[in-house]
Amino acid sequence: MPSFSLDVISDDSDFAHLDYAASAPCVRAAAEAVQDLLPRYGSVHRGTGVRSQASTLAYELARDVVAEFVGARPDDTVIFTRNTTDALNLLARALPEGTTTVQFDGEHHANLLPWPNPLRLPTPSTPDEAVHALKRALDGLAGPVLFTVTGASNVTGEVWPVRELADVAHAYGARVVVDAAQLAPHRPVDLTELGADWIAFSGHKLYAPFGAGVLAGRSDWLDAAGPYLAGGGASATVGDRPGDLTWATGPARHEGGTPNLLGAVALAAVCEALTATDRTALHEHEQHLLARLRDGLAGVPGAVEVSVFGPEHPRVGIVSLALPGHDPAAIAQRLGREHNVGVRAGQFCAHPLVRRLTGGDVTGACGDTPGLLRISFGLGSTTADVDRVLVGLRETLGT
Numbered sequence: 001m002p003s004f005s006l007d008v009i010s011d012d013s014d015f016a017h018l019d020y021a022a023s024a025p026c027v028r029a030a031a032e033a034v035q036d037l038l039p040r041y042g043s044v045h046r047g048t049g050v051r052s053q054a055s056t057l058a059y060e061l062a063r064d065v066v067a068e069f070v071g072a073r074p075d076d077t078v079i080f081t082r083n084t085t086d087a088l089n090l091l092a093r094a095l096p097e098g099t100t101t102v103q104f105d106g107e108h109h110a111n112l113l114p115w116p117n118p119l120r121l122p123t124p125s126t127p128d129e130a131v132h133a134l135k136r137a138l139d140g141l142a143g144p145v146l147f148t149v150t151g152a153s154n155v156t157g158e159v160w161p162v163r164e165l166a167d168v169a170h171a172y173g174a175r176v177v178v179d180a181a182q183l184a185p186h187r188p189v190d191l192t193e194l195g196a197d198w199i200a201f202s203g204h205k206l207y208a209p210f211g212a213g214v215l216a217g218r219s220d221w222l223d224a225a226g227p228y229l230a231g232g233g234a235s236a237t238v239g240d241r242p243g244d245l246t247w248a249t250g251p252a253r254h255e256g257g258t259p260n261l262l263g264a265v266a267l268a269a270v271c272e273a274l275t276a277t278d279r280t281a282l283h284e285h286e287q288h289l290l291a292r293l294r295d296g297l298a299g300v301p302g303a304v305e306v307s308v309f310g311p312e313h314p315r316v317g318i319v320s321l322a323l324p325g326h327d328p329a330a331i332a333q334r335l336g337r338e339h340n341v342g343v344r345a346g347q348f349c350a351h352p353l354v355r356r357l358t359g360g361d362v363t364g365a366c367g368d369t370p371g372l373l374r375i376s377f378g379l380g381s382t383t384a385d386v387d388r389v390l391v392g393l394r395e396t397l398g399t
């Protein structure tokens with residue numbers, strides 16, 4: 001069970017929050033880190049006063065904590081961004097000229113849309129198929145290549161075979177970025193173990209409040225690229241004539257403007273708490289809830305669990321349901337109104353994957369599918385939450 005610093009804070013104990021995959025609730029470690037800093041923060045990287053010095057230190061310490069959380073290598077850069085979308089867009093703008101990007105079409109839009117020169121592969125049905133499809137795609141590609149893959153699907157919760165795919169990518173000289181928005185809240189994310197060159201994730205899905213995310217990984221492409229946001233902080237020297245300037249290197253190059261100190265500190269506080277805790281116990285608790293939910297769903301007529309790799313494939317605490325003959329949005333609304341349960345309905349910013357899973361036309365326009373209903377959970381979730389949604393589904397689907 002969670003330790004104290006990982007207790008979820010909530011003022012509504014009667015609400016069954018089962019929409020963690022969208023935004024997870026805040027844990028005590030994050031709330032306390034913010035509260036501690038509120039009465040004494042000042043400018044970051046910009047002042048000589050005691051508040052500014054302490055804030056600069058807190059910000060850079062947060063970076064060190066995140067570096068440890070992702071197992072950053074000595075040459076890696078950790079950049080604070082707004083969220084995963086921001087982090088992946090940043091990397092997309094930092095790719096060397098002529099880079100080909102390769103990804104499966106089941107990615108979240110944040111890991112589907114930012115990439116230049118995309119080679120989009122159909123979502124495979126098995127991990128082996130994924131490996132072979134990637135090999136075929138990489139064979140013969142010239143120039144720099146970036147393979148972009150999710151750590152865990154935001155639709156099905158299934159864990160992608162990132163390491164196997166990364167090994168293939170590296171064997172062909174390609175680099176790899178892992179979208180860990182859904183993996184990081186549930187599993188340790190170590191760059192070396194994942195075989196990733198970069199990793200991206202969001203604080204608001206990792207039990208910290210909104211507004212901070214991370215891109216961490218290889219420095220060379222990031223230092224060679226133009227700054228993500230031109231302005232103060234990103235510039236080292238600025239002359240009198242336009243264009244007469246030098247850009248900073250390291251994280252500062254891509255963190256133009258005043259940084260989100262509170263966001264970074266909150267996010268790092270969760271990383272620190274997770275690093276210090278027994279992840280196996282958290283994992284076991286989550287898998288117990290998952291099994292209870294899936295067993296219960298098997299007895300709910302009209303609810304069909306969806307998956308890419310099959311029902312036995314490992315997954316995090318996310319389950320999506322097709323509800324043939326029902327409008328998932330209407331069912332989700334009734335669950336909220338009549339059972340005080342928060343879930344999500346729709347296509348979850350993964351339109352091609354949801355169309356495929358619902359038997360829709362994968363080449364068709366967006367919006368031609370009723371979508372799915374998603375149940376997702378994590379720290380602080382209980383068997384009572386799971387039982388509540390099961391009762392709610394039985395009642396709403398039966399009437």
Ligand code: PMP
Nearest residue numbers: 083084085108110154181182202
């Ligand atoms: N990737 C995945 C797998 C996600 O689930 C999400 C959020 N749903 C994102 C990227 C984008 O995260 P954010 O909205 O925090 O930028």
